[in-house]
Amino acid sequence: MRIPFVDLKAQYATIKGEIDETINAVVESTQFIGGERLATFEKNFADYTEARYGVGCSSGTSAIHLALCALGIGKGDEVITACNTFIATTEGITHSGAKTVFVDVIDDTQNIDPERIEAAITPRTRAIIPVHLYGQPALMDPIRDIASRHGLKIIADAAQSHGAEYKGSRRETLGDITTYSFYPGKNLGAYGDAGMVMTDDSELADRMRLLANHGRYDKYSHIEEGYNYRLDTLQAAILDVKLRHLDRWTEKRRSHAVRYAEAFTDESIRPVQENPHCKSVYHLYVVRLTDRDRAMEALGSRSIATGVHYPVPLHLQKAYEYLGYSEGAFPNAEKATREILSLPMFAELTNEMVDEVITALKEAVG
Numbered sequence: 001m002r003i004p005f006v007d008l009k010a011q012y013a014t015i016k017g018e019i020d021e022t023i024n025a026v027v028e029s030t031q032f033i034g035g036e037r038l039a040t041f042e043k044n045f046a047d048y049t050e051a052r053y054g055v056g057c058s059s060g061t062s063a064i065h066l067a068l069c070a071l072g073i074g075k076g077d078e079v080i081t082a083c084n085t086f087i088a089t090t091e092g093i094t095h096s097g098a099k100t101v102f103v104d105v106i107d108d109t110q111n112i113d114p115e116r117i118e119a120a121i122t123p124r125t126r127a128i129i130p131v132h133l134y135g136q137p138a139l140m141d142p143i144r145d146i147a148s149r150h151g152l153k154i155i156a157d158a159a160q161s162h163g164a165e166y167k168g169s170r171r172e173t174l175g176d177i178t179t180y181s182f183y184p185g186k187n188l189g190a191y192g193d194a195g196m197v198m199t200d201d202s203e204l205a206d207r208m209r210l211l212a213n214h215g216r217y218d219k220y221s222h223i224e225e226g227y228n229y230r231l232d233t234l235q236a237a238i239l240d241v242k243l244r245h246l247d248r249w250t251e252k253r254r255s256h257a258v259r260y261a262e263a264f265t266d267e268s269i270r271p272v273q274e275n276p277h278c279k280s281v282y283h284l285y286v287v288r289l290t291d292r293d294r295a296m297e298a299l300g301s302r303s304i305a306t307g308v309h310y311p312v313p314l315h316l317q318k319a320y321e322y323l324g325y326s327e328g329a330f331p332n333a334e335k336a337t338r339e340i341l342s343l344p345m346f347a348e349l350t351n352e353m354v355d356e357v358i359t360a361l362k363e364a365v366g
Contacts, residue, residue, distance in 0.1 A: 032232060040240060048246075057195045066212055069208075079101065082103060083102035083105070099323075102315045105333050106139075107336070111136060125152060136278050164281045166278055177204060179195065213226060253281060253282040254282060259351065260354065260358065292308070295364040298360065315330060
């Protein structure tokens with residue numbers, strides 16, 4: 001049985017009629033930038049996440065950059081984030097002119113450790129970017145408490161956590177600004193690059209909308225230099241169709257996660273844990289193994305695709321040598337990178353496919 005890591009064609013097959021009709025409608029309208037369909041998706045996704053405002057943008061990467069720029073964070077400032085995220089998180093910090101300050105993660109969830117955040121704060125710290133990794137929210141209450149006591153802003157990187165909950169609420173996962181990616185493989189994925197920034201602050205929303213569209217409020221009236229970070233209408237329309245199905249897809253992901261978890265009960269296969277305060281949407285289902293590479297090879301030989309998210313933490317990447325971190329700086333994240341394996345996870349998986357992955361992995365580590 002061939003089991004892909006993710007199957008976008010299978011997802012498309014379930015909603016083909018709706019998607020094709022929507023694409024045709026946008027093309028017939030020739031409204032490719034802005035317009036009613038974009039505004040509708042911005043409102044619908046804001047409502048879904050329980051934020052007041054949503055501003056579409058070109059990617060999750062540009063979303064983080066927009067957020068930092070809107071908050072006036074730049075040269076001489078520091079921004080704290082986890083060391084085990086994708087580089088898009090920190091590219092936004094660097095491109096704003098600020099400096100990235102990495103911290104370690106909690107071992108069992110692999111999400112940012114609030115205690116490490118507090119220890120990393122300096123007089124130059126302006127913001128914290130907690131990453132809701134693998135689909136599970138970071139521990140937002142202690143992070144909000146730290147931010148409040150030190151006068152810091154929170155930019156929640158929710159690129160992997162569309163619809164996740166903290167203490168029973170989607171709203172509780174949000175920061176002062178929350179950023180989303182709609183990269184095709186995300187739980188809510190476009191057919192290209194796309195993203196969104198969310199906030200409850202109308203002034204921040206207006207500023208991010210301005211910056212995303214060349215710093216203008218009409219075609220040739222530019223308040224300042226901005227960026228070409230717009231979310232195009234076709235992607236917005238596709239995402240709005242898919243949003244109607246997101247809760248159903250999430251419940252299927254969660255049911256697959258339960259099936260995996262119930263099968264992996266001994267120390268040879270250790271799933272990354274879901275915190276009791278959190279409801280993960282399982283963008284990824286990640287386990288930890290003593291001999292990850294051997295298991296990955298064994299599953300591959302049985303046509304089961306897997307992944308590693310992420311094999312080298314950012315503080316050890318060549319791109320960040322200039323920050324001066326060395327191996328051993330963040331032991332929890334570093335140890336995990338040698339053990340983590342992401343298993344197939346998408347809504348259209350069948351129970352038979354999940355069971356085949358379980359059997360193959362148990363045999364690989366047995």
